[in-house]
Amino acid sequence: MDKYFNDINHIPLFAGIEKSNFKSLLTCLSGKLESYDKHQTVLFSGDIISSFGVVISGKVQVIQDDYYGNNNIISILSPGQLFGESFACGGPTIFPFTVTTTKPSVILFIDCSKLAMPCRKACSFHSQIIQNLLSVISTNNRGLTEKMQFITKRSTREKLLAYLSAQARKADSHSFLIPFNRQELADYLSVDRSAMSAELSKLKRDGIIKYRKNKFELCVDSLSSDNV
Amino acid sequence: MDKYFNDINHIPLFAGIEKSNFKSLLTCLSGKLESYDKHQTVLFSGDIISSFGVVISGKVQVIQDDYYGNNNIISILSPGQLFGESFACGGPTIFPFTVTTTKPSVILFIDCSKLAMPCRKACSFHSQIIQNLLSVISTNNRGLTEKMQFITKRSTREKLLAYLSAQARKADSHSFLIPFNRQELADYLSVDRSAMSAELSKLKRDGIIKYRKNKFELCVDSLSSDNV
DNA sequence: ATAAATACGTTGTATTTCCAACGAAAGGAA
DNA sequence: TTCCTTTCGTTGGAAATACAACGTATTTAT
Numbered sequence: 001m002d003k004y005f006n007d008i009n010h011i012p013l014f015a016g017i018e019k020s021n022f023k024s025l026l027t028c029l030s031g032k033l034e035s036y037d038k039h040q041t042v043l044f045s046g047d048i049i050s051s052f053g054v055v056i057s058g059k060v061q062v063i064q065d066d067y068y069g070n071n072n073i074i075s076i077l078s079p080g081q082l083f084g085e086s087f088a089c090g091g092p093t094i095f096p097f098t099v100t101t102t103k104p105s106v107i108l109f110i111d112c113s114k115l116a117m118p119c120r121k122a123c124s125f126h127s128q129i130i131q132n133l134l135s136v137i138s139t140n141n142r143g144l145t146e147k148m149q150f151i152t153k154r155s156t157r158e159k160l161l162a163y164l165s166a167q168a169r170k171a172d173s174h175s176f177l178i179p180f181n182r183q184e185l186a187d188y189l190s191v192d193r194s195a196m197s198a199e200l201s202k203l204k205r206d207g208i209i210k211y212r213k214n215k216f217e218l219c220v221d222s223l224s225s226d227n228v
Numbered sequence: 229m230d231k232y233f234n235d236i237n238h239i240p241l242f243a244g245i246e247k248s249n250f251k252s253l254l255t256c257l258s259g260k261l262e263s264y265d266k267h268q269t270v271l272f273s274g275d276i277i278s279s280f281g282v283v284i285s286g287k288v289q290v291i292q293d294d295y296y297g298n299n300n301i302i303s304i305l306s307p308g309q310l311f312g313e314s315f316a317c318g319g320p321t322i323f324p325f326t327v328t329t330t331k332p333s334v335i336l337f338i339d340c341s342k343l344a345m346p347c348r349k350a351c352s353f354h355s356q357i358i359q360n361l362l363s364v365i366s367t368n369n370r371g372l373t374e375k376m377q378f379i380t381k382r383s384t385r386e387k388l389l390a391y392l393s394a395q396a397r398k399a400d401s402h403s404f405l406i407p408f409n410r411q412e413l414a415d416y417l418s419v420d421r422s423a424m425s426a427e428l429s430k431l432k433r434d435g436i437i438k439y440r441k442n443k444f445e446l447c448v449d450s451l452s453s454d455n456v
Numbered sequence: 457a458t459a460a461a462t463a464c465g466t467t468g469t470a471t472t473t474c475c476a477a478c479g480a481a482a483g484g485a486a
Numbered sequence: 487t488t489c490c491t492t493t494c495g496t497t498g499g500a501a502a503t504a505c506a507a508c509g510t511a512t513t514t515a516t
Binding site: 064072074085086087089090091096112116117127128130131133134135137138139140141142144145147148149151152153154169190191192 | 292300302313314315317318319324340341343344345355356358359361362363365366367368369370372373375376377379380381382397418419420
């Protein structure tokens, strides 16, 4: 069991937790460790969950099977990532996705209701975990909110400009690197890659942006609202 | 001051908190009440915040001014709603929106770092608040995730079908009511209203859905993945 | 170094969406 | 009732997107 916990500090949920405290923490939260083979189902869509999962090792997929029987991959999770947290933390809720392993995996389940309750021992790491969980969910939230701003734009051009200007703002510079290649950027903005590529060319031709590979630059002299 | 807190139980963050405990709770969390006139700025974009706001009375707007100087309304908040929570709860963070009042408003600010810490009095409502906050943020998260599933579809037809089948699943029935009129649905799915209306008609003509006003029905005999 | 694979831009066509405008239907107010 | 407002569906033209296909550059593997 110990072997799994060598790098718990790389897991955002356990940031700032002493490794020596970790076992008692698990007891305190009644964490449950489960092992799965490849292609096993961890959670079924429709399950009512009050605990969330932490991927300790392996790899799992979160899948949505819709009304028409199509399977959509919602996300692919690597060690350190959570699933079900925003369902379990709102009281027992129906979980609308199916979680399956794509590699042999070890998963830690933590009961949400145990979390918020102050434990008898008033352990210091207890409040740390709560803060971490709040932080993880909040970060997730910010990511979704930000992405929403881009995707809700109607045209590819607007989506690109919204995305690029947000990156420029973050970098606090006209020029900046983006962490995506073209296909990934297209997926992120949910547009067609080739159409996006064409639109990028047009933006360049129009003198609004410059780019080369994943280095982009917003042209200052184009900063009028006409372009958006 | 008391006048503001007559219906704190309608505020999700304070669900389950006894009104009699409320004052000591505020002390415990060092909550700060602030009053604003109409059209005052509550938070400036770029502010570093470690506390979030609870709209007690009035009405406020959350606005994003982008790189090109355009103002986009992110959300309009009524009493009981929060802002800044997913920024403040991830440690002190730069807040990328501007918050302004559109009516005279009273806002309660709560420091996030005070929340997670167990207080000296080990008050019971403290853990209740944490659970509530987790619940609020989680619910927000679920809403964003769900909406994302619809909006990331490429065509209006797919967006509609994804949305409608999700509603059908929630209602656990082929027929169900939706809480939007056409314009609101179009805004939610971020498509053009008239184009959406046309697409709805086409879906009806194709025998895939039936609808009248805001009552919709998915036709069972059309449940093949060909339509999606 | 060579070959294979991947990433990227371009183009043309078929679809789809947007946008503006209009009329019909439904609902509310006087 | 009558008038006014809002909601909704429809249509047509302009614009944008998706999709498939292809050539080139760049990267990775052998």
